[in-house]
Amino acid sequence: MTTETYNQALLTLALAGIDAINTSASQHKSPKTPAQESHFLCNWMVESLKTKRFSKLVADDLTTWIRQARSQGAGAQLKRLLTCIAEQYQQANNSAIATGTGLNNLLAELTAQKWVVITDTDIDAKLKLDSDGQSSLIISAKEFNQHIIDNNIVKPIAMYIRGDENQVARLALAQGILLSQGNKKTTLIKHHKTYTLRPKNLHPSLCLLCLDQY
Known part of the structure; x- marks a missing residue:
C-alpha cells in the first residue's frame, strides 16, 4: 500500500476546489465577483475540514486559508491560490528534467543574470x-557534491538566497x-534566507509559489 504524500494530498485538494467553484459558476448565469468566489471557497473549505474530506496532511493549510478568507475576504484570493497550486505542482510532476540537472540549469541561468552563485565552499558556520x-x-559544497547522484537530488539541499x-x-x-518557503531563522549566511530542495520535490508543506504569474 502506497502512503499518500503531502504533494498528492495538496493537489487533490486544489483540483477539487477549482472544480467546485467552476461547477458553481456554471450553474449561475450572472458572473461571480471575487468576493462571492472567496465566500464560496471559504464555505467549501470549512465543510471539507468539518467532514474530513481530505487528508490530515492538508488540514493545517485549510485552517490557514479559512482564517485568511474570513479576515481578508476577496483579498485572500483563494481561487488564484488553488489555481497556482494545481498548475505549478502538476508542472513539476510532469517535468522530464532530472532534479540535479534542473538545479545546475537554474544556477547557470542565475549566473547569466549576474547573480553571485557559490557552490565550492563548505558552509558549516555562520558567515557573511x-x-x-x-x-x-549559496549552496554548501558538501551538499552540492554529495546530495546529487546520477543527476538527481537524493538528499535535501539548503540554498541560501538573497534576492x-x-x-x-x-x-x-x-x-x-x-x-520550500524561505526561512530566516535557519540561515547560516547573514542577510540570506534558507530555501530547501528535496528529492522528488517531496516537501512536507506548501512550497514557494510563483504568484506573480497569475
Whole structure:
C-alpha cells in the first residue's frame, strides 16, 4: 500500500476546489465577483475540514486559508491560490528534467543574470557574504557534491538566497523544481534566507509559489 504524500494530498485538494467553484459558476448565469468566489471557497473549505474530506496532511493549510478568507475576504484570493497550486505542482510532476540537472540549469541561468552563485565552499558556520548588493545564492559544497547522484537530488539541499525569491521560484519551476518557503531563522549566511530542495520535490508543506504569474 502506497502512503499518500503531502504533494498528492495538496493537489487533490486544489483540483477539487477549482472544480467546485467552476461547477458553481456554471450553474449561475450572472458572473461571480471575487468576493462571492472567496465566500464560496471559504464555505467549501470549512465543510471539507468539518467532514474530513481530505487528508490530515492538508488540514493545517485549510485552517490557514479559512482564517485568511474570513479576515481578508476577496483579498485572500483563494481561487488564484488553488489555481497556482494545481498548475505549478502538476508542472513539476510532469517535468522530464532530472532534479540535479534542473538545479545546475537554474544556477547557470542565475549566473547569466549576474547573480553571485557559490557552490565550492563548505558552509558549516555562520558567515557573511560581501557581494556589493548583488543578488546571491549559496549552496554548501558538501551538499552540492554529495546530495546529487546520477543527476538527481537524493538528499535535501539548503540554498541560501538573497534576492528576488519569485524570480528564483519561477526559474526553478521551469526546470521542474519546487522550492520550500524561505526561512530566516535557519540561515547560516547573514542577510540570506534558507530555501530547501528535496528529492522528488517531496516537501512536507506548501512550497514557494510563483504568484506573480497569475
